[in-house]
Amino acid sequence: MDNILFGAVPYIAITIAILGSIWRYNSNRFSWSSQSSQFLENKTLFFGSFPWHYGIILILLAHIVVIFVPSLMLKWNGSPGRLYAFELIGLALGFLALFGLLTLIYRRLSNTRVRAVTSSWDVLVLIILIIQVVTGLGNAILYKWGSNWYAASAVPWIWSIITLSPKTAYIANLPLITKIHIFNAMVFITFLPFTRFVHFLAIVGPLKYLFRSYQMVRWYSRSAKTENLRQYK
Amino acid sequence: MDVRAQLSMQFNLDKCIGCHTCSVSCKNVWTTRQGAEYMWWNNVETKPGCGYPLTWEDQDRYRGGWELSGSSLRLKLLKGPGKLRTLANIFFQPNLPTIDDYYEPFTFDYDALFNAPAGDDQPVARPKSLITGEFMDKIVLGPNWDDDMGGSPLYASNDPNLKGLSSSQKELLTKFHKLFYFYFPRICNHCLNPGCVASCPSGALYKRGEDGIVLIDQDTCRAWRFCVSACPFKKPYYNWDTGKSEKCIFCYPRTETSQANACAHACTGRIRTVGVLLYDADRIEETAKNPDDRIVEAMREIILDPNDPKVIEAATKNGIEENWIKAAQNSPAYNLFKKWRIALPNHPEFRTVPMNFYIPPLSPILHQAKSDQGGTFDPETTDFFTDVDRMRIPVKFLANLLSAGNEGLVTESLKKQMAVRIYVRQQRVGDMGEAKVKAALSDVGLTETDAEDIYRLVTLGTFEERFVIPTTHREIKSTTDPRTMYEKRGIVGFGTKKKEFIGRQW
Ligand code: SF4
Ligand code: SF4
Numbered sequence: 233m234d235n236i237l238f239g240a241v242p243y244i245a246i247t248i249a250i251l252g253s254i255w256r257y258n259s260n261r262f263s264w265s266s267q268s269s270q271f272l273e274n275k276t277l278f279f280g281s282f283p284w285h286y287g288i289i290l291i292l293l294a295h296i297v298v299i300f301v302p303s304l305m306l307k308w309n310g311s312p313g314r315l316y317a318f319e320l321i322g323l324a325l326g327f328l329a330l331f332g333l334l335t336l337i338y339r340r341l342s343n344t345r346v347r348a349v350t351s352s353w354d355v356l357v358l359i360i361l362i363i364q365v366v367t368g369l370g371n372a373i374l375y376k377w378g379s380n381w382y383a384a385s386a387v388p389w390i391w392s393i394i395t396l397s398p399k400t401a402y403i404a405n406l407p408l409i410t411k412i413h414i415f416n417a418m419v420f421i422t423f424l425p426f427t428r429f430v431h432f433l434a435i436v437g438p439l440k441y442l443f444r445s446y447q448m449v450r451w452y453s454r455s456a457k458t459e460n461l462r463q464y465k
Numbered sequence: 466m467d468v469r470a471q472l473s474m475q476f477n478l479d480k481c482i483g484c485h486t487c488s489v490s491c492k493n494v495w496t497t498r499q500g501a502e503y504m505w506w507n508n509v510e511t512k513p514g515c516g517y518p519l520t521w522e523d524q525d526r527y528r529g530g531w532e533l534s535g536s537s538l539r540l541k542l543l544k545g546p547g548k549l550r551t552l553a554n555i556f557f558q559p560n561l562p563t564i565d566d567y568y569e570p571f572t573f574d575y576d577a578l579f580n581a582p583a584g585d586d587q588p589v590a591r592p593k594s595l596i597t598g599e600f601m602d603k604i605v606l607g608p609n610w611d612d613d614m615g616g617s618p619l620y621a622s623n624d625p626n627l628k629g630l631s632s633s634q635k636e637l638l639t640k641f642h643k644l645f646y647f648y649f650p651r652i653c654n655h656c657l658n659p660g661c662v663a664s665c666p667s668g669a670l671y672k673r674g675e676d677g678i679v680l681i682d683q684d685t686c687r688a689w690r691f692c693v694s695a696c697p698f699k700k701p702y703y704n705w706d707t708g709k710s711e712k713c714i715f716c717y718p719r720t721e722t723s724q725a726n727a728c729a730h731a732c733t734g735r736i737r738t739v740g741v742l743l744y745d746a747d748r749i750e751e752t753a754k755n756p757d758d759r760i761v762e763a764m765r766e767i768i769l770d771p772n773d774p775k776v777i778e779a780a781t782k783n784g785i786e787e788n789w790i791k792a793a794q795n796s797p798a799y800n801l802f803k804k805w806r807i808a809l810p811n812h813p814e815f816r817t818v819p820m821n822f823y824i825p826p827l828s829p830i831l832h833q834a835k836s837d838q839g840g841t842f843d844p845e846t847t848d849f850f851t852d853v854d855r856m857r858i859p860v861k862f863l864a865n866l867l868s869a870g871n872e873g874l875v876t877e878s879l880k881k882q883m884a885v886r887i888y889v890r891q892q893r894v895g896d897m898g899e900a901k902v903k904a905a906l907s908d909v910g911l912t913e914t915d916a917e918d919i920y921r922l923v924t925l926g927t928f929e930e931r932f933v934i935p936t937t938h939r940e941i942k943s944t945t946d947p948r949t950m951y952e953k954r955g956i957v958g959f960g961t962k963k964k965e966f967i968g969r970q971w
Contacts (some may be wrong), residue, residue, distance in 0.1 A: 261684040265708035268688040272596065272705055275562050285556040344597045345564070349705060436685045437667035438552050446540075446663035447749075451674035 237415055239388070239398040253433060266431030267354075270343040280339055284332025287325045287410030291368070294322065295382070299390055302383040309380050318379055319372065326369045333358075333365055345359070352429045360420050367413035375407055408410040467746040468769060468780040471820050472715060472739065472934070473798040474729060475808050476650055477923050478826040483648035485509050485609070487728035487737075491652075494727045495714070500706025502570035502595050505608050506713035507728040509650040512639060512866065516649075518566040521699040522812065526562045527695030530815030531753060538754055538816065541612035541662055543635040551691065552666060560694045564705065568606035570595040596705070597750040607646055612640075614646050621646070626865040634859040645857035647826045649866075652728060652738075653700035653713035654811065654819030655679050657744065657767070658753045662710070664695030669710075675937060677820065678715045684797050686710055695732075697815035709739050721937040729932065730862070738922065738931045741789060741797030742820070743769045746869075748813040753816040757869040762811045768803050771796065778938035783874070792935035797922055798822065805911070805919055807878040814869035823867055824923070825878050828857040853879045881909045888916040896920050 256265065270277050297303045317368040337358050340346050371378050389402035403414065423429060483498030491507040510516045524530055526662045528541045542560065543550045573590035601750070611620035621638050636642045655672075659679050662670040669685035670692055672678070680934045681692070681701065687905045688708040692701040701712040702834060716726035720739075724730070729737040748767050755763040771793035781789055793799065801808035808822035853860065853876050868874040884905040891897040906916060922930060 262709070263705070264684070265686065265688040268690055268703075269705070270558065270561055270563070270690065271693075271703045272564055274557070274561065278557050301709060344599060348597045367512035431687060434667065437685075438555060438689070440668065441552065441666040442548050444668065444884040447666055448662055448665075448671040449660070449674045450671045 234400045234404055235398075237411075238400045238403060238407070241319050241415070241418050242393045245422040249421045250318070251425045253430070256430065263432050265432065266434070267349070267428045269346050269349055272349065273339065273343045275280065276335060276339040276343070280332050280335035282332065283328045284336055287327075287329030287332060288365075290330065291322065291325050298379075298383050299387055302387040305379060305383040309377070309383075315377060315379070319377065323369070323372050326365065328374060330365050330369060333437065334360055337362065356423065357427050357429060360416060360423065363416045364413065366418065367409050370409045371407075372414060374409065378410075382404075386410075466769075466776075466779045468743055468776060468785065469674065469677065469746045470780075470793065471742045471821065472655065472783050473742050473796075473802075473820045474715075474726065474885070475654065475738045475740075475798055475801050475822045476826065477734075477736040478649065478736045479824060480923070481509070481650055482734045483509055483511065483613070483647040484733050484802065486731045486733045487650055488608075490727040490731035491713075494716070496711075498704075498706075499595075501702070501711065501815040503564065504699070504702040504704075504711065505688040505704075506711075507650065507667055508608060508727055509645050509648050510609070510871075511612050511614055511621075512649045513621040513627060513646060513862070514614065515620045516621050517608050517610075518562045518699050520623060521562075524697055524815070526560070527562065527694060527697070527699070529695055529699070530812075531658065532816070534727070535756060536754075538658075538750060540695055541697075542660075542664060542691070547898060551664065555666065555689055558690055558694055558770035559652070561690055562693065562699065564596070565606070568604075568608060569601065570704060570847055571601055571604060574600070578701075583817055614644075619687075626862055629865065629870070630859055630861050634861065636649045637857060637859065637862075641818075643857060645828055646827070647858065649823075650728075651700075651728075651811070652697060653696075653715070654817065654821045655713075655715055656820060657746075657749045657818035658816065659703050659704075660695040660697060661692035661816050662816070664691040665689070666691060670701075672719070674715075676715075676717070676720070678717050679712070680717075681712055681713055683708055683711075683906070688917065690793055695813065697817060698819070701970050720934050722738075723934050724911050725928070725932040725934065725937045735926070735931070738801065740798035740800075740924070740933045741793040741935060742796060742798050743771050743776060743790075743793050745769055749818060757814045758836065758871050760816070761809060761868050761871060761874055764810060764813060764818060765803050765806070768799065769805075771799060773811060775912050786935075786938060787791040792933045795933045797926075797931060797933060800918070800922070805881065805915060806874075806882050807919070809874060809878060811867060825863045825867055825875050826858065827879060830912050853883065858966035879910065881911060884909045885916045885919050888913070888919050 240373065270281075308318065340358065342351055375381075385402045385406065389399065392399040392402065403411070406414075420429070424432065470788045488505050488507045488509055492505065495506060496502070498502045505517065508517050516522065520526065521529075524541060530541050531538050532541045540551070571592045571594055574593050575590050577588050578590050578744075592604050593599065594601050610616065611860055614621050618638050627638075655677055657677070658677065659670070659672060659897060662672060665686075666689050667685050667687045669687070671682065673680065686709045687708070688703070690703055690710065692710055692712075693699070693703050701710045703710050713743055716724075718878070719726060719730075725739060744767050745880060749932075752760075752763045752767045756861060769776070771780075771790060778788055780793075781787075801824065808824050810819045810822055813819065858874050861870075862871040863875045864870050887897050887905045888902050891899065891902045906913065911919075
C-alpha cells in the first residue's frame with residue numbers, strides 16, 4: 233500500500249502537474265490568473281489574504297530549504313533552545329496561515345459577490361489547503377519535533393523520489409496524520425495546473441519585475457520580443 | 466534623439482454637451498461582456514464632481530501616478546524605496562478601488578412586466594445585480610451619478626480640484642446665480658510615462674512602439690491589479706469575471722486602418738480631434754521630473770516639430786513611415802497643443818506625461834444686474850469678451866484640472882479662444898472694430914491665419930480635418946474571420962472564458 237501511495241503516486245502527481253501546466257499554458261493562457269476577488273470584497277480579504285499568504289509562504293519555504301540542507305536543520309536543532317524557538321515560530325506561522333485560511337473560507341461562503349465568482353474548483357482548492365494546514369499543525373502539536381524527523385526521514389524519502397529510486401521505508405513508520413499530510417501534498421501538486429493554484433507558478437513574473445526597468449515597449453514591426461524603453465529603475 | 470510617433474486625442478470642452486454618445490459607442494463596441502459591464506473606457510463626468518470611480522483624482526487615497534523622491538522618479542504606489550514594497554502588497558492592495566467605488570452593475574427584471582399575474586398593482590421591474598443575480602434594494606451609484614451636478618453639493622464639493630479655491634470662488638457650487646459646471650470626457654491618456662505599465666509585476670502592459678497605444682496583454686495578465694492602482698486616471702479596469710484587467714485600446718483596430726476611434730467618430734458635439742505627434746523618447750524621464758509649474762511647458766518641448774528637416778530625418782531613420790510623418794505635419798494634435806498652445810493635458814502633475822489634450826471651456830462672465838441700467842447686463846460697457854478672470858468657472862479650478870495649477874497657461878488658452886471669437890465676430894457682425902481685433906490677436910500672439918485656422922478646426926472642421934490618422938502598415942493577416950464579426954462584437958481579443966472539461970471556469 234505504502235509503495236503505491238508514496239512510491240508511485242508522487243510520479244503520477246508530478247507528471248500530471250508538468251504535462252498539465254504545459255497543456256494549459258499552450259491551450260488556454262488566457263485563463264492563467266490568480267482570479268483575485270479583492271475588487272468585489274476587500275474588507276474581510278485583508279484579514280484572510282495577508283496572514284494566509286505570509287504564513288504559508290514562509291512555512292513552504294522552510295520545507296523547501298530543508299530539502300536541500302537537511303543536515304543544517306539537524307545541526308540547528310542540536311541545542312534544545314534553538315529547537316524550541318524554531319518549532320514555536322513554525323507553529324505560530326502555521327496558526328497564522330490557519331487563521332487566514334479560515335477567514336478566506338468564511339468570506340467565500342458568506343459574501344454573495346464572492347460566491348458569484350466561485351467555481352467548484354475553488355472549493356476543491358480550499359479543501360486541499362485546509363487538510364494540509366490542519367494535518368501540518370496536528371503533526372507539530374501531537375508528535376514532538378517534526379522539524380527533526382522531517383529532515384531525518386521525509387527529506388531522504390523526497391530525495392529517493394527525486395533520484396528515481398523510491399524508498400518508502402523511510403516514511404513507513406510515520407504516524408497516520410503525517411502520511412495524510414504527505415499524500416495531500418501530492419494531491420496539491422496534481423491539481424496545481426488545473427485550478428487557481430497556477431498563480432503559484434506565475435511568481436516568475438513578479439520576481440523579474442524587481443529587476444526590469446519600469447517601462448515596456450513592444451514593436452510589432454521589429455520583433456515579438458519585449459524591449460525595454462528606458463533603463464531607469 | 467529617439468523619435469517616436471504617438472496618437473493623441475483632443476477634446477474641445479467648450480463644445481461638449483454631455484450627451485454620452487461617446488461612452489455608449491465605446492461600450493457597444495468593446496465592453497458588452499460579463500465582468501466588463503461596469504467598465505466605461507470612455508466616460509463623461511460633470512465638473513465639479515466626484516467622477517468615476519468616485520474621487521479618482523484623489524491620489525492620497527489611490528496613490529496613482531509618480532512622485533519625485535530626491536532626483537529620481539518613483540511610483541507613488543511604492544511608498545518606499547524599491548519595488549519590493551509593491552510586491553509585498555501583491556496579496557492585498559490597500560489602494561485598490563473596489564466595485565463599490567464604481568457601481569454595482571445592474572439590469573432590471575423586465576420579465577416581471579410581461580409575466581406578472583393580473584392584480585391590483587402595476588407590476589414593476591426591480592433592479593437586479595449583474596454580479597450576483599440577486600435583487601438590489603436600491604441603486605446607490607452609477608457610472609455618471611452626479612451628472613449635471615445632481616447630488617450637489619455632496620458630490621461636487623468633494624471634487625479634489627477645488628483645493629486652493631477661495632470661499633467666494635467655491636460659491637459656484639451653491640449659489641444659484643453663480644452656479645456653473647461643464648462636462649469632462651475621459652479616455653485612457655496613452656501616456657508617455659505610464660504608471661500602469663511601470664507597476665505591472667507580470668509585464669503584461671506595454672506601450673506600442675509604432676503608435677504609442679498602451680495595451681494589456683490578456684494572456685500575460687495574472688490579476689495582480691497593480692495597473693488599476695497605479696494609473697492616476699483609473700483607466701485600467703479589473704474584469705471581475707475573467708480575472709484580467711482591461712483598458713481603453715484607443716480603438717487600435719480602427720485607427721490602424723485610418724478610421725476614427727468609436728467615441729470620437731460618434732461625438733455629437735464634434736468636440737474631438739485625433740492626430741499624430743512626434744516626440745523624443747530620450748527625454749521622457751527628464752520631462753516627467755519637471756516641477757509642477759514647468760511640466761506642461763516641458764511636455765510641449767518633448768513634442769518635436771514635424772516640419773523640422775532634422776526631426777524628419779531622425780524619424781525616418783527610426784522607421785517612421787512617410788504617411789505618418791505627413792500626418793504629423795497636418796496634425797490637429799500638434800496644432801492645438803504645441804503650435805497654438807490652446808490645449809492642455811489632464812493632471813500633468815501626476816507625471817505620467819498624458820497624451821490627450823483638452824481645450825479649457827469658456828464660460829459666461831459673472832455679472833450682477835445693475836438697476837440704473839434697467840436691470841439688464843450691458844455688454845457694451847462691460848468687457849464682455851476678454852475678462853477671463855470674471856468668468857464663472859474659476860481659472861484656478863481649470864488650472865488644477867488641466868495644468869498642474871499653473872493659471873497662466875489656462876488664461877493664455879482662454880484669451881486665445883476669446884481673441885478668435887473677437888476676430889470672427891468682426892468678420893461676421895463687424896461691430897468690434899479692426900483695431901480691437903488686431904489688439905486682441907497680437908495680445909495673445911496669434912496671427913490672422915492662426916485665428917482663421919483655429920476657427921475652422923474647432924467649428925467647421927470636416928471629418929478629414931478632425932481625424933488625421935495614418936494607416937498602419939501592419940501587413941499581418943487578421944485572425945478574425947469577417948463572417949464571425951457579429952458574434953465577436955464586443956469580445957474580440959478579450960475572450961470570454963473557454964469552457965474546459967467538466968464545464969468549468971478556472
Ligand atoms: S491613462 Fe492610460 S496610459 Fe496613462 S497610466 Fe492610465 S492606463 Fe496607463
Ligand atoms: S459624444 Fe462628444 S459631446 Fe457628447 S458627451 Fe461625448 S464628448 Fe461630449
